[in-house]
Amino acid sequence: TGLxxxxxxxxxxxxxxxxxxxxxxxQIKYRMAINLSPRQFRDSKLINFIKNSxxxxxxxxxxxxxxxxxxxxxxxxxxIDDALVNLNKLGIKLSMDDFGTGYSSLxxxxxxxxxxxxxxRSFIDGITRNKADLxxxxxxxxxxxxLGLTVVAEGVETKEQVELLSSLQCDYLQGYxxxxxxxxxxxxxxxxxxxx
Numbered sequence: 001t002g003l004x005x006x007x008x009x010x011x012x013x014x015x016x017x018x019x020x021x022x023x024x025x026x027q028i029k030y031r032m033a034i035n036l037s038p039r040q041f042r043d044s045k046l047i048n049f050i051k052n053s054x055x056x057x058x059x060x061x062x063x064x065x066x067x068x069x070x071x072x073x074x075x076x077x078x079x080i081d082d083a084l085v086n087l088n089k090l091g092i093k094l095s096m097d098d099f100g101t102g103y104s105s106l107x108x109x110x111x112x113x114x115x116x117x118x119x120x121r122s123f124i125d126g127i128t129r130n131k132a133d134l135x136x137x138x139x140x141x142x143x144x145x146x147l148g149l150t151v152v153a154e155g156v157e158t159k160e161q162v163e164l165l166s167s168l169q170c171d172y173l174q175g176y177x178x179x180x181x182x183x184x185x186x187x188x189x190x191x192x193x194x195x196x
Contacts, residue, residue: 004037016056018032018184020058026192029063031064031065031093032063032065034066035067041072044079047087050090051090065094065115066094067097068084070096070098084112084113094116095116095152096109096114098118098120099117099120109149114149115149117149117150118154119137119141119153119154122155123137124154124155127164127165128158134164141168145169150171151170152174153172153173153174154175156176159177161173161177
């Protein structure tokens with residue numbers, strides 16, 4: 001229906017507004033990751049919208065990370081290339097989301113200026129039970145680091161997964177082990193009291 005464009009714009013504005021409040025409340029330069037849909041990339045106003053939203057929220061481009069799935073890249077249109085290049089020029093971090101679920105991940109990592117690689121939860125789920133999953137995750141982390149990428153493991157739910165991923169030098173972990181989705185005010189309280 002195309003509604004994802006106004007919905008996506010609303011999400012970006014709300015997220016950046018909260019990010020400004022969060023950074024100012026705790027005096028920490030947090031970075032926030034926001035998903036973009038393939039449809040949003042077809043919007044010729046995307047780059048200006050992102051730029052204006054950052055300015056209006058008084059958030060630096062380096063504090064924003066945009067998550068892009070391989071599905072976006074598989075479209076193969078020139079406007080995708082242009083958008084990614086322009087977002088990168090602004091200083092916004094680019095993250096490949098759900099890595100490992102598509103078909104041409106390695107060529108995309110070589111072709112685009114990604115900063116972050118997010119390993120899909122379907123691989124993380126089995127790392128403590130399945131040697132094949134463990135080996136794939138280990139190889140992915142090693143490869144990503146050799147390319148200068150930060151690695152995030154998605155869907156972390158157990159202490160065993162945390163310990164194993166830490167031993168593999170995965171940079172960041174996200175998942176229900178740390179918290180279920182919570183409201184913004186709860187997040188400020190949670191992050192204030194959270195001990196790493």
